[in-house]
Amino acid sequence: MMVTTSDGCALDVRDSGPGSTGDTLVLMHGWSQSRAMFDRVIPLLAPTHRVVSFDLRGHGESGKPATGARVARLAADLHEVLDALDVDRACLVGHSLGASVAWSYLDTHGSSRVDSLVVVDQPSACAVLPWMTAEDGKDAGAILDVAGADAFVASLTSPESDAIRHAFLVSMLSPDIGADDVEWLYRENLRMPAAWGARLLFDHIMQDWRDVLPGIDVPTLVIGGEVSHVSTASQAWTADRIPGAELRVFTRAEGGSHFPFFEDAASFAPVLLDFLAAHRVPSAAQRSAAAV
Numbered sequence: 230m231m232v233t234t235s236d237g238c239a240l241d242v243r244d245s246g247p248g249s250t251g252d253t254l255v256l257m258h259g260w261s262q263s264r265a266m267f268d269r270v271i272p273l274l275a276p277t278h279r280v281v282s283f284d285l286r287g288h289g290e291s292g293k294p295a296t297g298a299r300v301a302r303l304a305a306d307l308h309e310v311l312d313a314l315d316v317d318r319a320c321l322v323g324h325s326l327g328a329s330v331a332w333s334y335l336d337t338h339g340s341s342r343v344d345s346l347v348v349v350d351q352p353s354a355c356a357v358l359p360w361m362t363a364e365d366g367k368d369a370g371a372i373l374d375v376a377g378a379d380a381f382v383a384s385l386t387s388p389e390s391d392a393i394r395h396a397f398l399v400s401m402l403s404p405d406i407g408a409d410d411v412e413w414l415y416r417e418n419l420r421m422p423a424a425w426g427a428r429l430l431f432d433h434i435m436q437d438w439r440d441v442l443p444g445i446d447v448p449t450l451v452i453g454g455e456v457s458h459v460s461t462a463s464q465a466w467t468a469d470r471i472p473g474a475e476l477r478v479f480t481r482a483e484g485g486s487h488f489p490f491f492e493d494a495a496s497f498a499p500v501l502l503d504f505l506a507a508h509r510v511p512s513a514a515q516r517s518a519a520a521v
Contacts, residue, residue: 232283232313234306238297241290242283244314246275252505253316256282257307259325259487260433261394261418261426263289270490273498278505281319283310285330287429288421298428300326300436304333311342318342320505324349325487326429332438335445344510345448347501350459350487353442353467355434369439370463378434385427394418401487403456414491442470448508449474452500454485475504 231239243264254274256267264282274280284291285303297303307330311319321343323331328351335343352370356378357363361371373381384393395415402411449471453464461478468476477500479485484493 232310234286234309236294236296238286238292238294238306240283240286240292240306240310242281242310242314243271245271245280245282246278252277252509253279253281253319254501254505255307255311255316255319255321256280257321257323257327257330258282258285258288259327260430261288261398261421262325262414263417263420265289265417266414266488266491269494270498270501273494274502277502281310281314281316285326287425289417293422293425295425298425299432300329300333300429301337303330304337307331307334308338316342318344318510320345320347322347322349322501323351324490325351326433327351329433329436329438332441333436336438336441340445340447343447345450345505345508346445347450347452347504348464348467349452349490350454350457350464352459352463353438353470354436358435358437361437365439367460368463368466369437370459370466372458373434378431382427382431382434385430386424390423391419394423401458403454403481403484403486403492405481406486406492410491414488439470442467443472445471445474448504450501450504451476452489453478454487454489455480456485457487459487 230242232242233239258266264284267282271280286297287293321331328348354369354371356373357366357371398415398418451464451468451474453461465476468474479489483496486492490497
């Protein structure tokens, strides 16, 4: 189905699983990816949960507007998707950029519609920004400095853009992944226009979510990968800053790259389901029924 945002962008949305359980998952993918990357894990989640996944604007089957290349606009889109699908409360599962979207949503809209949060392999700051020390950057998981971020984003609109995007994708995958999977992921990546995506990536890299973490007041699971380009120490640091948060690091044998839900859905799904079961919040309908 398509959901049209307030500024006219059509978002491709998939709504799977039972709608009456009161347990809804909203899956948000990373930069230059698509909702299709969750298609291996959704069948393992949908028998017991309503699962909503959607292509962020500029990605996959969603509209490719010239506007909205900002994390804040993506968070506004999330809010409008929840409204359009009448989602009262949900667990937000954000992978990479999708985690930044979730943090932005919590920062601007609060947690009244959020039962729980799952952060999949996302630094709380992607770059060592001018107000940060090198140690701050290491703790947060920063991968670049500002000059490096500027150079990388500029390269995305150069004649070598496709090759650079391919190399960046491969750097985030485990050495064990098959060539067919790499090729499929790469084709999905190329569905995002490079120039628009470069603007979005720069906005994403320039965010510093560290001050948001202590204010998160819902059960949270932070997921890292043993062979990810994001350091597991930074994911532990993030979990330590979120009150009561849990940490799970996937090993190489469990598909523990930047894409654990894609590389080994059979290992990823039980971890997510166990977390949800441990922190289940009754729906409004269930609470009303129990009160009768």
